[in-house]
Amino acid sequence: xxxxxxxxASEEGLHTRPxxxxxxxxxxxxxxxxxxxxxxxxxxxxxxxxxxxxxxQGDSVKVTCEGEDEAKAMEVVRAFLQGDASVAxxxxxxx
Amino acid sequence: MIKGIAASSGVGVGQAVVMxxxxxxxxxxxxxxxxxxxxxGSPPGSDEKQRFRAGREIALSYYQELVQRVRTAASEExxxxxxxxxxxxxGEDLEEGTYVLLETDTISAEDAxxxxxxxxxxxxxxxxxxxxxxRASDIRDIGSRLAEAIHFGSIADLGDxxxxxxxxxxxxxxxxxxxxxxxxxxxxxxxxGGRTSHAAILARSLAIPCVTGVPxxxxxxxxxxxxxxxxxxxxxxxxxxxxxxxxxLAGFRQRASSSHQLKEQRREWSKNTPAxxxxxxxxxxxxxxxxxxxxxxxxxxxxxGSGLVRSEFFFMRVKEFPSRKQQAEEYRKICAALAPHTVxxxxxxxxxxxxxxYAQQGPEDNPYLGERGIRFLMNRSEQLRNQVEAISxxxxxxxxxxxxxxxxxxxxxxxxxxxxxxxxxxxxxxVETPASVxxxxxxxxxxxxxxxxxxxxxxxxxxxxxxNAGVAPLYQEFHxxxxxxxxxxxxxxxxxxxxxxxxxxxxxxxxxxxxxLALGVDQLxxxxxxxxxxxxxxxxxxxxxxxxxxxxxxxxxxxxTARKAAEKLVQDVGRPWx
Numbered sequence: 201x202x203x204x205x206x207x208x209a210s211e212e213g214l215h216t217r218p219x220x221x222x223x224x225x226x227x228x229x230x231x232x233x234x235x236x237x238x239x240x241x242x243x244x245x246x247x248x249x250x251x252x253x254x255x256x257q258g259d260s261v262k263v264t265c266e267g268e269d270e271a272k273a274m275e276v277v278r279a280f281l282q283g284d285a286s287v288a289x290x291x292x293x294x295x
Numbered sequence: 296m297i298k299g300i301a302a303s304s305g306v307g308v309g310q311a312v313v314m315x316x317x318x319x320x321x322x323x324x325x326x327x328x329x330x331x332x333x334x335x336g337s338p339p340g341s342d343e344k345q346r347f348r349a350g351r352e353i354a355l356s357y358y359q360e361l362v363q364r365v366r367t368a369a370s371e372e373x374x375x376x377x378x379x380x381x382x383x384x385x386g387e388d389l390e391e392g393t394y395v396l397l398e399t400d401t402i403s404a405e406d407a408x409x410x411x412x413x414x415x416x417x418x419x420x421x422x423x424x425x426x427x428x429x430r431a432s433d434i435r436d437i438g439s440r441l442a443e444a445i446h447f448g449s450i451a452d453l454g455d456x457x458x459x460x461x462x463x464x465x466x467x468x469x470x471x472x473x474x475x476x477x478x479x480x481x482x483x484x485x486x487x488g489g490r491t492s493h494a495a496i497l498a499r500s501l502a503i504p505c506v507t508g509v510p511x512x513x514x515x516x517x518x519x520x521x522x523x524x525x526x527x528x529x530x531x532x533x534x535x536x537x538x539x540x541x542x543x544l545a546g547f548r549q550r551a552s553s554s555h556q557l558k559e560q561r562r563e564w565s566k567n568t569p570a571x572x573x574x575x576x577x578x579x580x581x582x583x584x585x586x587x588x589x590x591x592x593x594x595x596x597x598x599x600g601s602g603l604v605r606s607e608f609f610f611m612r613v614k615e616f617p618s619r620k621q622q623a624e625e626y627r628k629i630c631a632a633l634a635p636h637t638v639x640x641x642x643x644x645x646x647x648x649x650x651x652x653y654a655q656q657g658p659e660d661n662p663y664l665g666e667r668g669i670r671f672l673m674n675r676s677e678q679l680r681n682q683v684e685a686i687s688x689x690x691x692x693x694x695x696x697x698x699x700x701x702x703x704x705x706x707x708x709x710x711x712x713x714x715x716x717x718x719x720x721x722x723x724x725x726v727e728t729p730a731s732v733x734x735x736x737x738x739x740x741x742x743x744x745x746x747x748x749x750x751x752x753x754x755x756x757x758x759x760x761x762x763n764a765g766v767a768p769l770y771q772e773f774h775x776x777x778x779x780x781x782x783x784x785x786x787x788x789x790x791x792x793x794x795x796x797x798x799x800x801x802x803x804x805x806x807x808x809x810x811x812l813a814l815g816v817d818q819l820x821x822x823x824x825x826x827x828x829x830x831x832x833x834x835x836x837x838x839x840x841x842x843x844x845x846x847x848x849x850x851x852x853x854x855x856t857a858r859k860a861a862e863k864l865v866q867d868v869g870r871p872w873x
Contacts, residue, residue, distance in 0.1 A: 254422035
């Protein structure tokens, strides 16, 4: 299991659209991905719970990845949260 | 036959599509629970779970169709938001949350879904960011649609309507019309509303026959019933039997097709006829519009661009303040439809008679003197910046677009907007407050153009509320004070080299439009449907007539005398397209 604090740089944070892209991306990995802000945490495949975290630009979130492809998953999640929206599309078509 | 208010001319015959909010009854106790307890068989709530899953399938396919439609008709961004709703609908949270409620309580699947969504919505409302607080209404919407699907086995759809539909509704909200496939609508009937309700304005601009204020029509028209609508007489025949009323039906169809044909002839004539006077003086005649669909209608009727895009129409169609990106997308569509002509976008003009539901403006004692027009935006700097930047962005892409500021009273208001625009777009003001007329010389150095909003200007100068029946006769556009104000604005603006347009109702009627030209106005921006009549009227007047009229207008002792002088010039215009 790996864990990392990531500063959310993307303009829309985890609004409906990017959050849904995040879910798509998380579903592409066999690892279990969890995202937490403050006290609350959400499974990376649960859109409603992710949105209830209310993540906006500038927030610091804790991401946990656990599974075979955890290193790759963390790399992609980090890029996504740091504002590189293109990784969502790449995972979708690539895997 | 029922009589209502004739709101948009023409005759339409078609199948009734009844738009009512379908109420899913609350508190319906699950029948399955008692049964399963008695036979001791299936686990608690299992039948309701089954109903939940069946309803969810229906709701999912509804949302999938919606995504497709929004993707082609509106924008990729909006489509992706609905894709998020699909994920929520099909996701594990909603299912688990609903199942927990069904297992612990004797309630129906409908109530479980709504109760879970309500609870979730309240959690969103407690979040810090305004964006997430507003998601509460999305969640409630998903809940009520899912409940509808479970209860009725379908979701009432506004887009998937038959060809030749007659829309029958209590009232048509902007969000409902945004979902409607207007290409299939042959007529609109509403139980409430008058000539200026949203449905009426929309119907006129798209040349769809419309009757508003039809008492009891919803109760009298079953869905799918054949209905005939006469938008000239305000008559609605709610119940045509295709077998027994063959003759009447043939008559309506005949009238519908000839009214349609006549409208086409009129539009075609207008499209191919330049706006010019009898002696060949060209007139810049543009259209007042609110949406991209109207921009296309304006182009097809031969308008030279738009002198007034009411951006509040876009704001009213969405559930929250649109982002800069969403706005730019909408403005780009409008500009592209009218290119190469110039499009003048007015900054959000809400408040007073046009409240924005999500703006949370408290009640005002005097809304017409309150937080409206630029005042609303001055108090919300983020929204001001978003809109100004969206317009600037479209201008920077090379579209001929101008930005117009409503309700201006001082130079500072223009300076704030100009600062946000970074100098990339041409900026002008609506002249509609007495202050902007009297102190115009302070404003002219700040602007590239002015446009007189004659509706508000008349009401403010005369201190007459035109919506108040008790004083309505006092609302006179030809009042000497109003004409003197227009004359003052034209003279001072021209002396400063600033062009003057008019985008109020005065520009939409032949007599007053001719009066404005006589007073020296450079551009008229009128309702889309008024443009053929205006072109026809212009072809009857000569430059000499206008000069004479100007003298008569400015020396007239009262409004009646001035109005009659203008009307005399356009009395025998007729219908050159027939």
